[in-house]
Amino acid sequence: MADYLYIHVPFCARKCIYCDFFSVPFDKERAVRYTEALCRELGLKKALAGPLKSVYIGGGTPGLLDRGSLTNLFDALKEHYDFSASPEITMEANPGSSAAETSILLAELGINRLSIGMQSFNDNELKTLGRVHCSAEAVSAYEAASAAGIRNISVDLIYGIPGQTLSSWRKSLSEAVKLSPSHISTYELTPEKNTPLMGSIEAGELMMPKEGLIIEMYYAALDYLGSKGYRHYEISNFALPGRESIHNLNYWDRGEYIGAGAGAHSFTGRRRAYNTTDLARYVDDLAKDKIPEEKSVVVTDKEAVEEYIFLGLRTLMGISIAKAGDLGIDIARAAAGLSEQGFVETDNGFVKLTRKGLIVSNTVMVKLMEALGL
Numbered sequence: 001m002a003d004y005l006y007i008h009v010p011f012c013a014r015k016c017i018y019c020d021f022f023s024v025p026f027d028k029e030r031a032v033r034y035t036e037a038l039c040r041e042l043g044l045k046k047a048l049a050g051p052l053k054s055v056y057i058g059g060g061t062p063g064l065l066d067r068g069s070l071t072n073l074f075d076a077l078k079e080h081y082d083f084s085a086s087p088e089i090t091m092e093a094n095p096g097s098s099a100a101e102t103s104i105l106l107a108e109l110g111i112n113r114l115s116i117g118m119q120s121f122n123d124n125e126l127k128t129l130g131r132v133h134c135s136a137e138a139v140s141a142y143e144a145a146s147a148a149g150i151r152n153i154s155v156d157l158i159y160g161i162p163g164q165t166l167s168s169w170r171k172s173l174s175e176a177v178k179l180s181p182s183h184i185s186t187y188e189l190t191p192e193k194n195t196p197l198m199g200s201i202e203a204g205e206l207m208m209p210k211e212g213l214i215i216e217m218y219y220a221a222l223d224y225l226g227s228k229g230y231r232h233y234e235i236s237n238f239a240l241p242g243r244e245s246i247h248n249l250n251y252w253d254r255g256e257y258i259g260a261g262a263g264a265h266s267f268t269g270r271r272r273a274y275n276t277t278d279l280a281r282y283v284d285d286l287a288k289d290k291i292p293e294e295k296s297v298v299v300t301d302k303e304a305v306e307e308y309i310f311l312g313l314r315t316l317m318g319i320s321i322a323k324a325g326d327l328g329i330d331i332a333r334a335a336a337g338l339s340e341q342g343f344v345e346t347d348n349g350f351v352k353l354t355r356k357g358l359i360v361s362n363t364v365m366v367k368l369m370e371a372l373g374l
C-alpha cells in the first residue's frame with residue numbers, strides 16, 4: 001500500500017526556455033478531457049493506496065485547470081481515497097495562474113500547501129528564463145495564497161541564470177525571506193539537451209555564469225537561509241522547523257507512491273511503472289478503463305542499493321549506517337576515502353555530505369558507488 005499520491009497536470013501557458021519537464025501548451029478543451037481521464041485513473045488505482053499522507057499535484061501548471069476540472073479532480077480524490085490521516089496536499093503554482101480567486105478555490109478544495117515557482121525577484125532574469133510573470137506578480141500570487149488561508153507555502157528560486165550576479169541572487173533570497181515562506185527550494189540552472197536555453201548557449205547568445213560564481217551563490221544561500229532559521233535538509237531544500245516537504249521526504253527515503261497523469265511514475269512493491277506521455281493515448285486508454293502504462297520495471301537488489309545511496313546522500317541527514325548494513329553494505333568503510341578528503345563525514349550513525357561535498361555531490365555519489373563496487 002502506498003500512502004503518497006502524485007498527480008501530473010502537463011499544461012503550461014508557455015514553455016520556459018530551460019524546461020525539459022513533460023509539459024505541453026495549455027488548451028482549455030484538451031485540459032477538460034485530460035482531467036476526466038485523470039479522474040478515471042484515480043478510480044482505477046485506488047486499491048493501491050492506504051490512508052494518504054501526501055497528495056502532490058505537480059506539472060506543468062495545475063492552476064491552469066478551470067474551476068470545474070479542479071472541483072471534479074478533488075471530488076474523485078475524496079470519493080476514492082482515504083483522507084483520514086489529514087494529508088499534506090500540495091499544488092505547484094506559477095504566478096499568474098494563482099490569482100486571488102484561484103487561491104480561494106484551492107483553499108476551499110483542501111489544498112494546504114502551495115509551491116510557487118517564483119524563480120527570481122529580478123525581472124530581467126525572469127525574462128531570460130522565459131517565465132510568463134514578473135516579480136510583482138509573484139509577490140501578488142504569494143500574498144493571495146496567504147490571504148486565502150494557505151499557511152504552508154514554498155518558494156522556488158533559481159541561481160546560475162545567465163547575467164545573474166551574486167548581489168542579484170542575494171536580493172532574490174532576501175526578498176523571498178521577507179515573505180516568510182515556510183519552505184524555500186533553490187535550484188541551480190542546468191542547461192539540458194534540446195532546450196532553447198542550450199541552443200542559445202551553443203549559439204553564443206547566452207553565457208552561463210562561471211563555476212566559481214555558481215559555488216558562491218550556493219554557499220550564499222546556505223549561509224543566508226541558515227541565518228534566517230531555515231534548516232538545510234536536502235541539497236536544494238530549506239525549511240522552517242517541521243515544514244519539510246512530507247511528499248519529497250518519502251521520495252528520498254525510497255518510499256512507495258502512486259503516480260497518476262500522463263508521464264507520471266508509480267513505485268509500489270519493487271515495481272516502477274511509467275505512464276505514457278502521449279496525451280491522446282492517455283485519454284483513449286482510460287476511456288476503456290485501461291491503465292495507460294508505457295512500461296514497467298522490477299527493481300533489482302543492486303538497483304535498490306544504488307537508489308538508496310543516491311537518494312539518501314541527497315538529504316543532509318545522510319545514509320544510515322545501520323540501515324545500509326541491513327542491505328549488506330558497509331557504507332562507513334566505503335566512505336572512508338571520501339571522508340579523509342573532507343567530502344563526507346560520519347555523524348550520529350549516518351554518513352553525510354560535508355559543506356565541501358555538497359557542491360560536488362554528483363561526483364561524491366559516483367565515487368561512493370565505485371568504492372562499493374556498484
Ligand code: SF4
Nearest residue numbers: 012015016019059060
Ligand atoms: S512553468 Fe514549469 S513545467 Fe511549465 S514550462 Fe516552465 S518550468 Fe516547465
